[in-house]
Amino acid sequence: MSDLLSRLINENLIPLKPYESARRLYSGGQDWLNANESPFANDYSVDSSSFNRYPSCQPNAVVDGYAGYAGVATEQLIVTRGADEGIELLIRTFCTPGKDNILICPPTYGMYAISAETCDVGVKKVPLNQDFSLNVNAICDEDDVNLIFICSPNNPTGTRADVNDVEKVLSHFKDRALVVMDEAYIEFDSDGSWADKLAQYPNLVVLRTLSKAFGLAGLRCGFTLASAEIIQSLLKVIAPYPIPEPVAQIAAQALNKEGLARVALQVETLNSHRQALKEALAARSGITLVGDTTANFVLFRFEQSQALMSFLVENGMLIRDQSKQLNLQNCLRATVGNEEQNARLLTLIDSFLEQTGVSA
Numbered sequence: 001m002s003d004l005l006s007r008l009i010n011e012n013l014i015p016l017k018p019y020e021s022a023r024r025l026y027s028g029g030q031d032w033l034n035a036n037e038s039p040f041a042n043d044y045s046v047d048s049s050s051f052n053r054y055p056s057c058q059p060n061a062v063v064d065g066y067a068g069y070a071g072v073a074t075e076q077l078i079v080t081r082g083a084d085e086g087i088e089l090l091i092r093t094f095c096t097p098g099k100d101n102i103l104i105c106p107p108t109y110g111m112y113a114i115s116a117e118t119c120d121v122g123v124k125k126v127p128l129n130q131d132f133s134l135n136v137n138a139i140c141d142e143d144d145v146n147l148i149f150i151c152s153p154n155n156p157t158g159t160r161a162d163v164n165d166v167e168k169v170l171s172h173f174k175d176r177a178l179v180v181m182d183e184a185y186i187e188f189d190s191d192g193s194w195a196d197k198l199a200q201y202p203n204l205v206v207l208r209t210l211s212k213a214f215g216l217a218g219l220r221c222g223f224t225l226a227s228a229e230i231i232q233s234l235l236k237v238i239a240p241y242p243i244p245e246p247v248a249q250i251a252a253q254a255l256n257k258e259g260l261a262r263v264a265l266q267v268e269t270l271n272s273h274r275q276a277l278k279e280a281l282a283a284r285s286g287i288t289l290v291g292d293t294t295a296n297f298v299l300f301r302f303e304q305s306q307a308l309m310s311f312l313v314e315n316g317m318l319i320r321d322q323s324k325q326l327n328l329q330n331c332l333r334a335t336v337g338n339e340e341q342n343a344r345l346l347t348l349i350d351s352f353l354e355q356t357g358v359s360a
């Protein structure tokens, strides 16, 4: 970095590196099973007649559509540029830089820590137990945290947080911290949502997205659900025009009756593919399933994970290496794709096993 920039840059950013998103790591390849995207690309239309105008901050059609879908009041919801923006808004709104902390439970989604670090907010880590359940006692021992992020279904373990555990955390931190349930994958585990408990727990926040089951990762549209009071605080911090007009139009279509019916069908299809992929992987020699499969991906352990990963990449098949995450040595995560992609993944794994003589 030039002298000028090293003198100017926000000091706490110096050790940070740009996020290694699935898309940044590998831009080539033909089968993308590395970012938990939907294999379905649905059709939408866009009306450009008002593109000369600034968009609404919180477009009504999207707010109404999602509130109806999630079963919350429109005052209990804010639309953001993906759930990632929701994470950052929560941190910027409820944590003071250089002073406050968030709590995360690794192995889990990377953006909580990254957003906190870029905002100079501390990150306290209470690892999940060996079976990936929450270590409730250790979480409740942390007294100096403002936000607690719990991902359920958890990325990358695919496990659902136990209801009683979450209730204990919500109650313990009732007057002290907000508990953020990240439900990015909730459509694949539909009876696991906390959205209907907002009235019961004023310190509960729920994150949602159109990036996974809705098949709209490219749209960048997410939602934060919480009490009207929490939402009002987030509205102080969000940009004046955070949702581009084409995004609002497409999100509204995704949330209409036909859109919702289509997502329900696609989730059903993916859940049945997931079951098939899970069984097929478990039947391969040397492969053990890890965690659970309540989302649209399967996590597995394989001794030669690095060699397998390179072999798959060479063949244009991209899955995600999770081996650097806490307690996930030699673990790889494969998103459930369409039938052809899942079949190709299995065929390639078989070729690798044959080639290395570990064949089943």
Ligand SMILES: *Cc1c(COP(=O)(O)O)cnc(C)c1O
Residues within 6 Å of the ligand: 036, 081, 082, 083, 084, 085, 109, 151, 154, 155, 182, 184, 208, 209, 210, 211, 217, 220, 221, 222
């Ligand atoms: C993908 C993902 C998100 C981010 O969703 P966007 O709406 O695309 O920003 C948030 N949380 C988890 C756990 C995810 O896996």
